[in-house]
Amino acid sequence: MLDKKSRDKRIDKLNEGLQKGNIEDWLYLIGSKKQIMIRNLMAGIFRGIGIGIGVTIITAILIYILQKIIRLNIPIIGDFISDIVDVVERKQY
Secondary structure (H helix, E strand, O other), rough: OOOOOHHHOOOOOOHHHHHHOOOOHHHHHHHHHHHHHHHHHHHHHHHHHHHHHHHHHHHHHHHHHHHHHOOOOHHHHHHHHHHHHHHHHHHHH
């Protein structure tokens, strides 16, 4: 058996380890299903918004670059890219 002093030291070490591992946060989440659902719902909404904004910006940049390439009047590439830009612009309106 351990004496009281060594037992208290071991308990303190265990407590420090649990605090460093954020065990308290995990136990809180395990106990609250509603909190998990709300947090996941919000994360999904913000991910969706971020993806939408990111795709829009990247698409706009690509269309801008393609329009610049068309203005260079490269015979084969220019006609092909012109067709692509026309299709994209028709889909927008």
